[in-house]
Amino acid sequence: MARFSFRLPDIGEGISEAEIVAWHVGVGDRVEEDGRLADMMTDKATVEMESPVAGTVVELAGEPGDQVAIGATLVVIETAEEVVQPAEPERVEAENPGLEEVAIPPRERGGVLASPAVRARAADLGIDLSAVHHDGPHIRHADLDAYLRYGSAQGYRAPNASRTRPDETVKVIGMRRRIAENMAAAKRHIPHFTYVEEIDVTAMEAMRADLNAGRGSRPKLTMLPLLIVAICRTLPDFPMLNARYDDEAGVVTRFGRVHLGMAAQTDAGLMVPVIRDAQDLNPWQLATEIVRLAEAARTGKATSEELSGGTITVTSLGPLGGIATTPVINRPEVAIIGPNRIVERPVFRARAGGGEEIVKAKCMNLSISCDHRVVDGHDAASYVQALKRLIETPVLLFAD
Incomplete structure (x- = not known):
């Protein structure tokens, strides 16, 4: 077994740090290559971080609302084999907030382009990918998020959805x-x-x-x-x-x-x-x-x-x-x-x-x-x- 440190990339706005908005994984979780790790926010843009490797999450940098410096370790992942660490953080263009860097090419199935992680998430949610609107060449996690937000207006209801909601405390981040x-x-x-x-x-x-x-x-x-x-x-x-x-x-x-x-x-x-x-x-x-x-x-x-x-x-x-x-x-x-x-x-x-x-x-x-x-x-x-x-x-x- 080996450990891979995923460092926060340079988001390309001349910023020195970004805020953790949400984690999509926890310590002990299995993450696949191209799987979602976290949403990070600068002053203007929110960028989704994806894992370049498959493995088990062993460390997280902080909690939602915490700031992480560019180049600092965001997630540590235990992998089955040694992975070469990048010398410098990759640059992620933030002209498209919510941009996803696809580590492996998205696969076409049934006339729809989507990465394995997106397909797996859609399957878990019971979403037919052919019904998901997307502007780019392939369906992304952000497109699934949009479908979940607006799909109910088109007759979609998430499995086992309830009409009542419990009280909740929402952290302002x-x-x-x-x-x-x-x-x-x-x-x-x-x-x-x-x-x-x-x-x-x-x-x-x-x-x-x-x-x-x-x-x-x-x-x-x-x-x-x-x-x-x-x-x-x-x-x-x-x-x-x-x-x-x-x-x-x-x-x-x-x-x-x-x-x-x-x-x-x-x-x-x-x-x-x-x-x-x-x-x-x-x-x-x-x-x-x-x-x-x-x-x-x-x-x-x-x-x-x-x-x-x-x-x-x-x-x-x-x-x-x-x-x-x-x-x-x-x-x-x-x-x-x-x-x-x-x-x-x-x-x-x-x-x-x-x-x-x-x-x-x-x-x-x-x-x-x-x-x-x-x-x-x-x-x-x-x-x-x-x-x-x-x-x-x-x-x-x-x-x-």
């Missing part, structure tokens, strides 16, 4: 811990204030319907791309909002370009992919980028670059938007904008011949939270009023 730390730091360091204004979006909604009716092969427009165009059009007159505040250095950087963060809910928690140079994109280009980044975040494939560098953020709950929100600023940015649910309300409008009439209008409350150390209340209110004028006269979105 991984992405959820990062979110908790970031939110706490934002509220602790930033004196927030929130301003809310009602905006009549009747004309914009009518224009959006017309644009979608004649869009051809272009993507369907939601309200968000048009709102982003309006945000980018008005920000040049309010540079204090498109900024980041380094409170330790006492420096505010006002940006000439708009790298717009887009808060997106995922299974792992809230993520904020960034639309680069949003000021240069038209509504259809924005719609395409919104869909691409939201899907990348939801599936865990967003890169570190796509999840950093924002200068201002928009957060929207879509149809769940509520009457008003008080969004938390994405530190070190100084402002975050939150559109709320569109509702129909009676409003007074001037008649062409004089007087007023009551008409049905589509209205939306718009919230903005700002860092009061950098942004004054007057500036925030003035910005939203400028945004309101542009949204309520949407033809101006396409004027030079």
